[in-house]
Amino acid sequence: MFDGRGSAPVRADIAISGDRIVQVGVVDEKGREEIDAAGRIVTPGWVDIHTHYDGQITWDARVTPSSTLGATTVVTGNCGVGFAPVRPGDRDTLIRLMEGVEDIPGSALSEGMSWDWESFLEYMDAVERLPHDIDVAVQVPHGALRVYVMGDRGANRSAATDAENQQMRAYLRDAIRAGALGFTTTRTILHRTADGDYTPTFRAARAEMEAIAGGMADARGGVMQCVSDFYHMEEEFQLMRDLTRISGQPLTFSLIQAEAFPDQWRELLTRLEAAVADGYPIKAQVAGRPVGLMLGLQGSAHPFISRPSFIEILDKPLAEKVAIMRDPAFRAKLVAEKPLDGHPFINSLVGAYDKIYLIKGDVDYEPDPATSVGARAKAAGVNPEEIVYDALLADEGRAFLFFPMQNYHEGNLDNVRTMLTHPDTLSALSDGGAHVGAICDVSLPTFMLTHWCRDRSRGPLLDLAETIHAQTSETAEAVGLLDRGVIAPGYLADINVIDFDRLKLSVPYMVYDLPTGARRLMQDAEGYVATIKSGKVIYRDGQATGELPGRLVRGAQGAPDMMGA
Template identity: 65%
Template sequence: MAEVDIVIRGGTLVDGTGSAPRQADVAIDKGVIVEVGKVSAKGREEIDASGLLVTPGWVDIHTHYDGQATWDERMTPSSIHGTTTVVMGNCGVGFAPVRKQDHDTLIRLMEGVEDIPGAALSEGLTWDWESFADYMDQLEARPRDIDVAAQIPHGALRVYVMGERGAKREPATDAEIAEMRALVRDAVKAGALGFSTTRTMVHRTADGDLTPTLGAADAEMIAIAHGLKDAGAGVLQWVSDFREIDHEFGLITKLVEISGRPLSFSMVQADVMPDQWRELTTRLDAAAGRGLPIRAQVQGRPVGLMLGLQGSVHPFVTRPSYAAIAHQPLAERVAKMLEPGFREKMLAETPEQGHPFVNSLAGAYHKMFDLGNPPNYEPAPEDSIGARAKRSGENPDEIVFDVLTANGGTGFLFFPLHNSFEFNLDNTLTMMRNPNTLFGLSDGGAHVGAICDVSVPTYMLTHWCRDRTRGEKLDLPFVVKSQTRDTAEAMGLLDRGLIAPGYKADVNVIDFDNLQLRPPHMVYDLPSGARRLMQEADGYVATIASGVVIYRDGRHTGALPGKLVRGHKEAPTAA
């Protein structure tokens, strides 16, 4: 009897094609799937998948592991949620190309835009690179648990070419624009999956400055599109407020027409513009009808802030009494907050001005929720802190105070920032079902003090395919295809995202009935001891990357088969 590395036997296969689940064995050898069906070969390792799901590994196209990938061997939290490929370099921020004098500029940019502690970046980044190709070489030299792929970020590119003028958003000269075009071409030829930019007022540096790329001239963007055309490969990733929607959508259409390359943009339902997503969808569908490869990245749950004393933001940040102790260690802060009279004094104070975002959420009790265990990311309005306070006759700030100081100050409140204007996910469901959207926006590796959406691939199975009670659900084959084959194809990674002979052996074995998210919590394991939100899940029986088991029952095996992915990958011929 022939031998192969692994045989997964008797599982319910959801193979990434969107077809109905079926019972099948899967044989893996030398990092590749070699047989699907009734496998007679013996596995050097046999995995009994009876009663379990077998799916491709998740392909997450919107992450920010640009720093972590240079110092860490494990791309957590993504890899503990069954993700086997992550794409970073999104939103126009990253660390290459870079000149020595601009290291701090890029750190401050990443710290502000993606809420990754500057101290962790300063200690963790070695800066053993200048060009994007150098950076790719550094990524390739480090073993890791899963595959990583990178895009060239507009912010780093602009600062590299223009220096301080680029950081200050000054117009680029014709020569500088030509240099950006050449550098984009060279980066894609060195293995970048594409180019990313941000054009939103929300994204700011740690100093509060607007990002270098906001308002970049059309001529600059058109030259970059020509850079992708020159390379003959790559994708465009776009973040925008779309406030000038005619111009902005017209620009991305022009870039796709010039480059001949696919483009995806982020789309959420924001409270300040609750109907903009409908207009964007109309234009998106029209562009697709003309044959243009433009897609919108959407997320299957609210973009949710975690409000807590350990995190970046909570409703009391601007109260003078809290500000006076904010620098103290958590235990000392909580002890002070629980002293007699402190709560009454602080709650009577008027929040200080100068932080409009914090001040605005501080009174939005109707959008604050106790996340619970297991976490509830589609809470009903009557479950809000505001509704609870109204029923009990309490001051809502008192409830907030009690939640935040619970369990030694480790409590969190959930604040659904986007995709929850109507307090349900029905509009998100419409976005996800649109054939011109992609599952994305997990932001793995980013917003480590305020947002923990990296677990959304797991949530797609638990909530949308099994547990949802407040509306329609989604079919399991659709969800699996949407976060495996569809995302892989969107990035030109045609060698993965399917369980079929010849494809890369990235596989999840899942106890679907018992798959469950745990509540987010704070850990302090970044360089310099900096914090980050972490979230685990129960139910991943095994995660296999490149034919090697990297997680068993949620525990890392120590295996590090992950590689740097350089550029487009062709679909395999069947074994």
């Protein structure tokens, strides 16, 4: 048993009564239900603090795929996007914002959400009315808040007036007092709406941000999460320091190795260390593997998607698309075509074949650059696009290629290891529920165990106990959920029983189970013997039991000794 605090594993019985752990050690009494965990590892359930299930949790009782991969608590509302507060006339604005920033089909969001809320408090009530398999906590997204207060002016990035700033301040104060876990914002040029516009919060003025931080100070609670490209490093990092000073509350920001600025992460860590030394409660959220795209005919990205001939067949059913692409004449025409202008990201893939990889059996998330499509093509003396073309047609068009877009500038994960093991970072950024047509990083907690603690051959492994700690009690504490993430008396009975030797991720695959039949990438894992949420077994060997003990977590939660346990 790993207690979630980073301690060495011990052999112990765990007794549960109701939703709590009541005894750890030698338990003589027989339970109504017992799980034999001999030869297995037992851990707290994963506490995933960076997800985007804001829409899904209003219509779906199962928070998949996070709940099928060992998570027992997820935090939504990240990156400043979400669906409350909202006026009826602004619903489509928030859908287009979420669709653009997080690649969640707008049609599914429009069809799936009941919109039986306007205020953030009403949104929380709507989430609470639907039982879930795991716990969910929600945060106030800056984009929705700004549009709610300012209307079209907010969506169009007009400067907020002093009165509007004070409205946002008061609204956030009341939302946190009612149970919102915190506030989130995005300030990066990379986040766009589905129409290609900057987000409503792009580089919001300092006065607005300080007023919002004041709302957290008024509420005496909450956490703040920020995304920034840090192009204006001095100004942006000073703003984060000032926001924590004004709010008196913790702040986290997303940290990756950006391909365009491969050394920026080092400067950010240096500034972070200085801020922490000065007493600022700031941490960086990091991902334990490349931010990687799954390129495929079923997805939203691959190198041919902006070619004129492919655009003509883009909306055809997969089988028909594959049949057309198997025609040698079509193949020759498509490969010879130049991409159309207006697709800068997709067109950048054409020059990135040295960073695109075939998936042979399992996904290798730390692939050797010598095995890239570009390297294979050079060795064989062929056009790399011919290799990509064949790969896209594999498995009747259901296959994917892997493109490690960020966190992989040097062709290995050594820099990621440095980020992960830094004392001021958090293991996060799974983006569960988001980027459903191209990215499937929701399996990060499982990957942390398999790759970093068992399988990595290209560098040192990480300690298993510390890795478990990093995605249980450490993430829980970072967002003020002190009642979980630890296996000890008084804590929530959120537990994974894992066959560590057998633990293995499958290759991501596409399903069409969102409202309107919209697509999303899914990923399974072998080796989760049981996942227990609040004392109920919710999954056995990857299969749902039908139990739905999850609830909406309203605000910060005290540690057991603070609750009289």
